[in-house]
Amino acid sequence: MVLEELAEVSARVAATSSRSRKTELLAELFARTEPAELPVVIAYLSGRLPQGRLGVGWRVLREPVAPAERASLTVGQVDAAFTELAAVKGAGSQAGRRRLVEGLWGAATEAEQRFLYGLVTGEVRQGALDAVAVEAVARASGVPVAGVRRAVMLSGSLEEVAAAVLAGGEEALSGFGLVVGRPVQPMLASSSGSVAEAVAALGPCAVEEKLDGIRVQVHRVGERVSVYTRTLDDITVRLPEVVELARTLPAERFVLDGEVLALDGEGRPRSFQETAGRVGSRLDVGTAAETLPVSVAFFDVLAVEGRELLDLGYAERAGALAALVPEVARVRRSVVADPGAGGAVEGAEGFLAEALARGHEGVVVKGLDSVYAAGRRGAAWRKVKPVRTADLVVLGAEWGHGRRAGKLSNLHLGAREPDGSLVMLGKTFKGMTDEVLAWQTERLGELAESDDGHVVKVRPELVVEVAFDGLQRSSRYAAGVTLRFARLVRYREDKPVDQADSVASVRAAAGWDG
Numbered sequence: 001m002v003l004e005e006l007a008e009v010s011a012r013v014a015a016t017s018s019r020s021r022k023t024e025l026l027a028e029l030f031a032r033t034e035p036a037e038l039p040v041v042i043a044y045l046s047g048r049l050p051q052g053r054l055g056v057g058w059r060v061l062r063e064p065v066a067p068a069e070r071a072s073l074t075v076g077q078v079d080a081a082f083t084e085l086a087a088v089k090g091a092g093s094q095a096g097r098r099r100l101v102e103g104l105w106g107a108a109t110e111a112e113q114r115f116l117y118g119l120v121t122g123e124v125r126q127g128a129l130d131a132v133a134v135e136a137v138a139r140a141s142g143v144p145v146a147g148v149r150r151a152v153m154l155s156g157s158l159e160e161v162a163a164a165v166l167a168g169g170e171e172a173l174s175g176f177g178l179v180v181g182r183p184v185q186p187m188l189a190s191s192s193g194s195v196a197e198a199v200a201a202l203g204p205c206a207v208e209e210k211l212d213g214i215r216v217q218v219h220r221v222g223e224r225v226s227v228y229t230r231t232l233d234d235i236t237v238r239l240p241e242v243v244e245l246a247r248t249l250p251a252e253r254f255v256l257d258g259e260v261l262a263l264d265g266e267g268r269p270r271s272f273q274e275t276a277g278r279v280g281s282r283l284d285v286g287t288a289a290e291t292l293p294v295s296v297a298f299f300d301v302l303a304v305e306g307r308e309l310l311d312l313g314y315a316e317r318a319g320a321l322a323a324l325v326p327e328v329a330r331v332r333r334s335v336v337a338d339p340g341a342g343g344a345v346e347g348a349e350g351f352l353a354e355a356l357a358r359g360h361e362g363v364v365v366k367g368l369d370s371v372y373a374a375g376r377r378g379a380a381w382r383k384v385k386p387v388r389t390a391d392l393v394v395l396g397a398e399w400g401h402g403r404r405a406g407k408l409s410n411l412h413l414g415a416r417e418p419d420g421s422l423v424m425l426g427k428t429f430k431g432m433t434d435e436v437l438a439w440q441t442e443r444l445g446e447l448a449e450s451d452d453g454h455v456v457k458v459r460p461e462l463v464v465e466v467a468f469d470g471l472q473r474s475s476r477y478a479a480g481v482t483l484r485f486a487r488l489v490r491y492r493e494d495k496p497v498d499q500a501d502s503v504a505s506v507r508a509a510a511g512w513d514g
Helices: 003-014 019-031 038-045 075-086 093-106 110-121 130-141 145-155 158-175 195-202 240-248 272-279 285-291 314-324 344-357 434-446 503-509
Strands: 188-191 205-210 214-221 224-229 253-262 294-304 333-336 362-367 377-384 389-399 408-416 422-428 448-451 455-458 463-467 470-473 481-484 487-491
Touching: 003 019, 003 038, 003 075, 003 110, 019 038, 019 130, 019 158, 038 075, 038 130, 038 158, 075 093, 093 110, 130 145, 130 158, 145 158, 188 503, 195 205, 195 344, 195 362, 195 377, 205 314, 205 344, 214 240, 214 272, 214 294, 224 240, 240 285, 240 294, 253 272, 253 314, 272 294, 294 314, 333 344, 344 362, 389 422, 389 434, 389 503, 408 434, 408 463, 408 503, 422 503, 434 448, 434 455, 434 487, 481 503
Parallel strands: 188 377, 422 481
Antiparallel strands: 205 333, 205 362, 214 224, 214 253, 253 294, 362 377, 389 408, 389 455, 389 463, 408 422, 448 455, 463 487, 470 481
16 A cells, blocks of 8 residues: 555544544545555554654654655555664664655655654544544444454454454454453543442442552463553563462463552552552562562452453452452452442442552442453443542643753643544643652653744653642633643553543543533
8 A cells, every 4th residue: 555545544534523434434445455554554543653662753853855746655665664763773873763764754745744754753643543443444344343342452452453354354353352361451440529429320339449559460371470561561570479479379370450569568558659660670570579579459350260251240250359369469349239228328438538548549439240341441430539630641841940940840731532632731830859850851852842942842652640629611722621730640651642531531530510
């Protein structure tokens, strides 16, 4: 496929707000794409590069290159060029990248250059989200969308599923069941303003402690244990304690969902930064484990001894979890079997108070009949925190003044819209230590797309957790609202941008309908 065709469809998708039209455009494109090219085509439309980071910043891209008069670049040639770019390392790498970029840009037409620039800088956010692409793949292949969606959740790769079903039809879905040893996308929770609100919405439910750690998925096949993050990265070698515990459990084939966190001498959770630092430590694993050991608390089981549990209700999965994992390694929970009974809601609120007293950040309320919807942020799980927080995307930062001179300080914060775009909800310069200021100045400099001397615009790759007191109307921002008294809680490098909060979820967390 020539790049011009892909760039044209991308532009047409960007120009429409209609989800059905986006789906139609993508389905038509997928239907005429060779299966071998499909993974790259889908990745590009969703703004992803199969190679990951290329190390190409605005300093490399700022010099204009004369465009080609006629389109000749193919998708395969672009993919090969990006692979070569990603391999450039060491001394002289900046000059090497610039040479390769000039060669690629010089072979592209003006429209293709715009598309390539958007890919490299992370600006391809035209609404071709994975959810829309899933529907388009289903339409192009004639396969039920529910089947495609489930296959993507279980495989973790839309590109892989698309190539398979467009080549093999519905029969290809049989190759995408839950496989122990292959991570699946985790189920996520939406937000509620209070325990009472969550219980009223869910009915019979369980209230679990919400731990402030690193989400992990643990797979065991015989003596082989694998540990994955919420972004499906393999961190097995970094967590020998978790591996050791998994090998003591009375089953040889299972998938568990849980949270890893570091505890102090009194059994209270240490800060998230300490836990994240331990999990991401570059030290010798044995030394890191001795210096700061971690504990794991499991709250769900997806499969055990050849039995897939995803479609069972929460209550049944909780029973299977209790049979497999000792209480000391399970998240504390309290069951609200009859929300209408006297004192039921008060008891759930008391459990929240106890969780907070133990140093945890809140609770997650889960419907007793809820299935495990891998990869979805459904309404069946509701997180409740006493402080309103949101996970937002850093869109830019302003150079500081006074004692913050020379440091990037005031963060520009964005939230997701339904079409995949990011809109600004406000700014904050509060909650930043000197260490955070130094780190974010360096990190945001690496992501910089432009710098006018006041504001540095960056590629939207970093997520931050922000606490705020509420929302208020604002004509300054496209979302129509802005955060009140926002302050930085922490950077969430463990969370990808597509799992940041939407404008709707921020409004819901604030209990704000204005």
